Amino acid sequence: MNEIGSLGLRPFGDVYLANEASMETIASAITEVSTSFGFESEQSADPSTIRVTGAQSAAWHRIVRKALPQRLEWELWTSGSHAFLRFDRPSVPWYRVFSVVACIMSAVWLWVACVAGVSAGGWLIAVAGLNVLAAFGLLTLAARWCLAGGQGVVDRLWDQLHDRLAGRGIQLDHRPELSRSRLQRTGRRLLAFILAEAGLLVVAMTWLSSSSIRRAPSWLLVALLLFILIVVVLGWVLVRGTRKPGFEQRTRLVLPGICGLFFMMFLVAGQLPAHLLTRYPADAWDSLFSARDMLDRAPATASTITTPSRRVVAVAELRGMLTTMKVILAMPIVIIPIGAAMGALACIPTLRLLDVLLRHSGRLSTAAHLATVRSTVSGRGFMGRFRASLFLCWFGASALVFWGFTQLAISAARSTGVLNPTSSTSDVAGAVAHALRFVFDLAPYNLAAEVVARWFWCAWAWMVFTLLGLSCGTWLARRLATRRELEELLASALPGATRAIEVATSVISATGQRNPHIVVKPDSFPRAASFEFGLLRRSQYILVSDSCLGLLTPEELAAVIAHEWSHLVLGHCRKHNILQVLGRLTFVGDSFTNAIEQSFRYELEADRCAVDRFGVPKQTIRNCLLKLRAVATLQRLRHSLPATTGAGLAMSQPGSSATPRSRRGPRWTALDSIRLWVQLYTGDTMAAYWHPAVDERIQRLC
Amino acid sequence: MREILHSIIARAAREVVSVNGPDRLPEFELVLPALLLSMQQDLSPRPQHIEGRPGLAIADVSQPNDRTALTVFIVAELAQAALLANRDDPEALERAARNLIWFVPELGLIECAKSAVRAAVGTSL
Numbered sequence: 001m002n003e004i005g006s007l008g009l010r011p012f013g014d015v016y017l018a019n020e021a022s023m024e025t026i027a028s029a030i031t032e033v034s035t036s037f038g039f040e041s042e043q044s045a046d047p048s049t050i051r052v053t054g055a056q057s058a059a060w061h062r063i064v065r066k067a068l069p070q071r072l073e074w075e076l077w078t079s080g081s082h083a084f085l086r087f088d089r090p091s092v093p094w095y096r097v098f099s100v101v102a103c104i105m106s107a108v109w110l111w112v113a114c115v116a117g118v119s120a121g122g123w124l125i126a127v128a129g130l131n132v133l134a135a136f137g138l139l140t141l142a143a144r145w146c147l148a149g150g151q152g153v154v155d156r157l158w159d160q161l162h163d164r165l166a167g168r169g170i171q172l173d174h175r176p177e178l179s180r181s182r183l184q185r186t187g188r189r190l191l192a193f194i195l196a197e198a199g200l201l202v203v204a205m206t207w208l209s210s211s212s213i214r215r216a217p218s219w220l221l222v223a224l225l226l227f228i229l230i231v232v233v234l235g236w237v238l239v240r241g242t243r244k245p246g247f248e249q250r251t252r253l254v255l256p257g258i259c260g261l262f263f264m265m266f267l268v269a270g271q272l273p274a275h276l277l278t279r280y281p282a283d284a285w286d287s288l289f290s291a292r293d294m295l296d297r298a299p300a301t302a303s304t305i306t307t308p309s310r311r312v313v314a315v316a317e318l319r320g321m322l323t324t325m326k327v328i329l330a331m332p333i334v335i336i337p338i339g340a341a342m343g344a345l346a347c348i349p350t351l352r353l354l355d356v357l358l359r360h361s362g363r364l365s366t367a368a369h370l371a372t373v374r375s376t377v378s379g380r381g382f383m384g385r386f387r388a389s390l391f392l393c394w395f396g397a398s399a400l401v402f403w404g405f406t407q408l409a410i411s412a413a414r415s416t417g418v419l420n421p422t423s424s425t426s427d428v429a430g431a432v433a434h435a436l437r438f439v440f441d442l443a444p445y446n447l448a449a450e451v452v453a454r455w456f457w458c459a460w461a462w463m464v465f466t467l468l469g470l471s472c473g474t475w476l477a478r479r480l481a482t483r484r485e486l487e488e489l490l491a492s493a494l495p496g497a498t499r500a501i502e503v504a505t506s507v508i509s510a511t512g513q514r515n516p517h518i519v520v521k522p523d524s525f526p527r528a529a530s531f532e533f534g535l536l537r538r539s540q541y542i543l544v545s546d547s548c549l550g551l552l553t554p555e556e557l558a559a560v561i562a563h564e565w566s567h568l569v570l571g572h573c574r575k576h577n578i579l580q581v582l583g584r585l586t587f588v589g590d591s592f593t594n595a596i597e598q599s600f601r602y603e604l605e606a607d608r609c610a611v612d613r614f615g616v617p618k619q620t621i622r623n624c625l626l627k628l629r630a631v632a633t634l635q636r637l638r639h640s641l642p643a644t645t646g647a648g649l650a651m652s653q654p655g656s657s658a659t660p661r662s663r664r665g666p667r668w669t670a671l672d673s674i675r676l677w678v679q680l681y682t683g684d685t686m687a688a689y690w691h692p693a694v695d696e697r698i699q700r701l702c
Numbered sequence: 703m704r705e706i707l708h709s710i711i712a713r714a715a716r717e718v719v720s721v722n723g724p725d726r727l728p729e730f731e732l733v734l735p736a737l738l739l740s741m742q743q744d745l746s747p748r749p750q751h752i753e754g755r756p757g758l759a760i761a762d763v764s765q766p767n768d769r770t771a772l773t774v775f776i777v778a779e780l781a782q783a784a785l786l787a788n789r790d791d792p793e794a795l796e797r798a799a800r801n802l803i804w805f806v807p808e809l810g811l812i813e814c815a816k817s818a819v820r821a822a823v824g825t826s827l
Binding site for chain 2: 626627631635694
């Protein structure tokens with residue numbers, strides 16, 4: 001029977017496992033702590049369960065002001081020699097209505113403020129901007145009300161409870177695999193709401209905005225819209241996926257790609273405002289500078305000015321107009337660094353979420369329902385749709401970004417005088433230089449502004465190309481290092497290598513093709529893999545761990561080598577390499593390309609090829625797969641357990657070094673984010689890789 | 703000692719599999735020798751370089767999920783605890799089971815394995 005079902009869980013609540021089955025002690029600690037935090041506690045018990053409820057005693061205005069939780073529910077029960085604790089904090093009806101209304105109000109306010117700002121002019125833009133800020137403030141408040149964390153009240157309460165229980169020798173271990181958190185559901189809904197609103201706002205602002213935005217380079221607008229579409233679609237997939245098993249595994253595939261897309265978005269978003277400046281006609285710049293000169297030359301006491309076209313203009317009106325123009329022209333200059341910073345920062349929470357999920361699914365890798373998870377993720381329906389949508393979005397966006405790079409390169413070359421030495425406002429750097437001169441009250445032909453703008457634009461272009469070089473260079477360095485390691489292993493000729501080579505020769509001689517190099521690596525994990533290097537002179541390698549040699553019969557070893565050789569014969573390794581290079585060129589990284597790669601199909605094709613072309617019996621492949629899976633699982637479990645012997649486990653106590661984790665996760669730093677991103681980008685983690693489930697492979701084959 | 707341990711593991715694990723999933727018995731008999739052999743190996747360091755970029759590996763080593771192996775693992779841990787501390791500490795098996803659940807959230811399987819190991823150890827010693 002399903003473990004979760006047998007526990008009789010309620011729909012919502014965080015479930016904790018206690019190391020001691022002492023329900024009364026835990027219940028009394030809960031009552032003491034919740035009373036000290038201002039909750040009116042009540043305890044009820046039946047033979048198998050103890051329930052403690054805490055009702056918030058604060059007045060309604062204090063609940064709203066501090067977003068306090070209104071009700072705490074605790075339930076304690078035993079199963080075997082273990083005690084379980086379920087904790088939930090449901091909202092009262094009036095508070096639920098209030099938080100939903102606040103969300104809707106903030107959405108409406110934000111819309112009105114943005115649309116009014118776009119259609120307004122002059123100082124009204126500033127007023128609309130303030131309105132937008134206020135609406136964002138309300139949105140933040142609404143999010144706080146929805147989560148009802150009470151400024152850390154619940155966290156502090158839990159800290160005290162943990163300390164009190166630890167004093168009595170009891171430890172609580174959170175069990176995410178048994179929990180259904182109400183808070184997570186609220187968070188997911190909130191995320192969906194914000195994503196939908198942000199997407200709609202950007203689309204509306206693009207269409208309703210001024211004519212200068214409409215005249216922006218069409219490829220940039222299309223790229224921006226495409227990126228928004230991708231983020232919304234991926235967000236939707238993420239939110240929808242949380243309801244199903246396999247969420248963690250799916251997220252592994254999606255989130256690294258989102259990080260890469262954020263990075264590409266920042267590259268495009270940084271260019272957009274500067275490109276918009278080139279749309280100002282040259283006579284418009286002349287008019288701005290001459291108006292500024294007229295104002296400077298006018299006597300301090302003058303209330304009106306006569307223009308060269310003999311129009312009389314009020315000084316105050318002209319000054320107001322020029323200030324507004326300064327604000328408008330300063331925006332692109334400010335947006336470039338802000339866009340860059342936002343793009344980089346957006347990756348950090350994404351990576352943080354990813355880290356939490358990876359740690360969580362590390363725990364799940366040994367859980368009972370992993371089989372369900374695996375079958376969901378590797379199911380043909382899901383993966384087919386997932387790959388197709390990602391593939392389309394990725395290549396569409398990449399093509400547009402490459403077009404942008406080309407434009408950028410031409411602009412940089414012009415700036416350095418390679419293509420066109422004349423200064424003009426029609427090129428990006430020239431337009432930015434004019435904007436700088438106007439905003440900072442410099443002369444119309446100030447050289448410093450020209451130098452700053454052109455050097456900035458050159459640095460921008462060089463940064464992009466340096467990153468591109470780093471991205472591809474690290475891939476190449478890794479490939480060379482892998483090849484060197486394979487060569488060293490080949491030269492060292494480990495024990496058992498001769499046997500593997502004999503088996504491989506007998507398998508491959510049947511095809512009459514050139515032999516690949518057979519490499520044996522010392523490793524307790526049973527594994528085999530194929531590698532291909534070089535474009536014209538190809539070098540092919542098949543790697544087998546020495547544990548495979550000991551565990552498998554000669555027939556099963558031949559099946560393994562036939563499968564790997566099939567990958568090489570069918571060109572899977574070549575396609576894998578090409579896709580990885582494309583991923584590096586477009587900054588999405590290896591984990592993303594692995595996600596869209598047809599590795600599911602590759603494995604089935606290689607199994608089939610081993611049977612049809614090399615004459616391996618199906619039963620041998622089946623036995624081999626079952627053995628490898630079993631041993632890999634066992635080794636994985638042994639690796640994940642700190643005390644690997646029964647004696648060590650028997651001696652260890654909860655809270656000692658053998659305890660899987662502390663109640664608080666390790667502190668997450670920006671450096672950890674970067675490290676994880678690099679690991680995912682370079683595919684240097686197993687999280688970025690997957691195979692179809694063994695059961696499915698056997699089913700397809702037999 | 704090793705022969706006794708392997709015999710206890712085989713008997714107890716067979717008992718657990720026949721109770722929880724009798725249809726998996728043929729698979730269990732196929733993989734058991736490999737699992738027992740694998741348990742004798744020392745654990746080498748975690749994969750470093752080539753394994754990080756696994757090319758096109760045959761086995762699903764990134765997310766192994768074999769219930770038979772999980773059963774054998776639980777039984778082996780409990781059996782070792784029971785054998786090594788049997789005379790000095792009669793509560794060792796109970797304690798090992800309680801601690802094992804911190805790593806493997808399989809209450810039913812651990813309870814079942816515990817009684818199978820107790821029975822197998824009782825008849826072996």
